[in-house]
Amino acid sequence: MAFEPKEPQKELKYDELRIYSDEELNNYTEEELKNFKIKHDIPLCEELESGPWPSFVADAKRGALHRRKLGQDRLMIHQDVIEDLLGQLELSFKDGEGHWKHGGIVGVFGYGGGVIGRYSDLPEKFPSIAHFHTMRVNQPASKFYNTDYLRTLCDLWEFRGSSMMNMHGSTGDIIFLGTFTEQLEPIFYELTHVLQQDLGGSGSNLRSPSCCIGKARCEWSCYDTQDMCYELTTYYQDELHRPAFPYKFKFKFDGCPNCCVASIARADMSFIGTWRDEIRIDQEAVQAYINGEIAPNGNAHAGKDWGKFDIQKEVIDLCPTKCMWMEDGKLMINNKECTRCMHCINVMPQALWPGKETGVSILLGA
Numbered sequence: 001m002a003f004e005p006k007e008p009q010k011e012l013k014y015d016e017l018r019i020y021s022d023e024e025l026n027n028y029t030e031e032e033l034k035n036f037k038i039k040h041d042i043p044l045c046e047e048l049e050s051g052p053w054p055s056f057v058a059d060a061k062r063g064a065l066h067r068r069k070l071g072q073d074r075l076m077i078h079q080d081v082i083e084d085l086l087g088q089l090e091l092s093f094k095d096g097e098g099h100w101k102h103g104g105i106v107g108v109f110g111y112g113g114g115v116i117g118r119y120s121d122l123p124e125k126f127p128s129i130a131h132f133h134t135m136r137v138n139q140p141a142s143k144f145y146n147t148d149y150l151r152t153l154c155d156l157w158e159f160r161g162s163s164m165m166n167m168h169g170s171t172g173d174i175i176f177l178g179t180f181t182e183q184l185e186p187i188f189y190e191l192t193h194v195l196q197q198d199l200g201g202s203g204s205n206l207r208s209p210s211c212c213i214g215k216a217r218c219e220w221s222c223y224d225t226q227d228m229c230y231e232l233t234t235y236y237q238d239e240l241h242r243p244a245f246p247y248k249f250k251f252k253f254d255g256c257p258n259c260c261v262a263s264i265a266r267a268d269m270s271f272i273g274t275w276r277d278e279i280r281i282d283q284e285a286v287q288a289y290i291n292g293e294i295a296p297n298g299n300a301h302a303g304k305d306w307g308k309f310d311i312q313k314e315v316i317d318l319c320p321t322k323c324m325w326m327e328d329g330k331l332m333i334n335n336k337e338c339t340r341c342m343h344c345i346n347v348m349p350q351a352l353w354p355g356k357e358t359g360v361s362i363l364l365g366a
């Protein structure tokens, strides 16, 4: 039976829940940032800023300056948590070893998962990260949010945590990076009672189920991945929150085989959308691809000249089961041999579609 929440979901209003004013949120200038030095010398970390990619060190410095200007009165854990974090990282680079003490069990009342204990092994030197616990926040299906929700979540984490978060971890959850033990229950209360937001899984439990964007946006989705993800998340609440397995267990819901590799890699139990009838073909559109009237691969390869589209070379020869051929100018498929790999559909999305009799393949085992 489909899960129905006991109370209707409230619409969050950031203006009613916000902790910080706009001035507090935008409290430094780029000029100030340029001249800003954190309290530790971090030449090795700073080298990372010189590369071609955006650096987490640059982002962390912004966070550090922002917290310093907010001031300790407006923050529940140490103002300089990010500065100590960078300081410890610098030392780890120098020493050639990490300075995190692994684990220790911390959590919130009634749950066995969702919080991952972290402690510095140099708490005298870096007191602001003496505790640095990670919290996992269960993402909604396909990660749809509105800004009221996101801003409320960010304010909460700024106030009671390090300000740093990871959107999203490979596990799927939003990861809150670093807080002290005393803050865990207040954060949990705010999340569940105010934001109507649950913690996710960690340790040897069912991990936060995760799904592709599915029918919300993708015409290839062979089943409603969001619905399935939501349903199983609510059905298996006990398994999600109370670790009872010898090891973690993961579901992943994908609407079509495009995500099958990721799904199998991520999950112990993959639900991959598929079809059992025939790939739908629009022969006129096939011709339009052959004549160069439609760009192949949804135009994803634009920007470089790959030469004229060659259906033999780019589609038929790459079919893993060799079940396609041209006959009298028409594309033919022996559907019995097709393994639903999606390659031909990905190359010619305006000519080919998954069939109409759809369902899921369930794969069990890591």
Ligand code: HEM
Residues within 6 Å of the ligand: 098, 100, 101, 102, 118, 132, 134, 166, 168, 169, 170, 171, 172, 175, 177, 248
């Ligand atoms: C000896 C120390 C550590 C070990 C052995 C360790 C190990 C791991 C492993 C195996 C995972 C994957 C878990 C999963 O997704 O199922 C993980 C995830 C994670 N760890 Fe650590 N970790 C350590 C320290 C830290 C520290 C110090 C931080 C933060 C400063 C951290 C932040 C995270 C985050 C955010 C994730 C989730 C990442 C994601 O899902 O993409 N870890 N860790």
Ligand code: HEM
Residues within 6 Å of the ligand: 170, 171, 203, 248, 266
């Ligand atoms: C470049 C190398 C590596 C990368 C990119 C990597 C990445 C990851 C990611 C993304 C996850 C989370 C998967 C998910 O939940 O979706 C994970 C989990 C894990 N990784 Fe790795 N990993 C690497 C190397 C290693 C090595 C060398 C070990 C062990 C010696 C290891 C041990 C683990 C374990 C035990 C977990 C699961 C932890 C748990 O129980 O939650 N990883 N890793």
Ligand code: SF4
Residues within 6 Å of the ligand: 212, 213, 214, 218, 219, 220, 221, 222, 254, 255, 256, 257, 258, 259
């Ligand atoms: S896995 Fe398939 S159905 Fe899901 S978003 Fe990707 S292409 Fe679409």
Ligand code: SF4
Residues within 6 Å of the ligand: 318, 319, 320, 321, 322, 323, 324, 333, 337, 338, 339, 340, 341, 342, 343, 344, 345
């Ligand atoms: S989906 Fe894959 S296996 Fe099936 S016909 Fe297309 S390329 Fe061949």
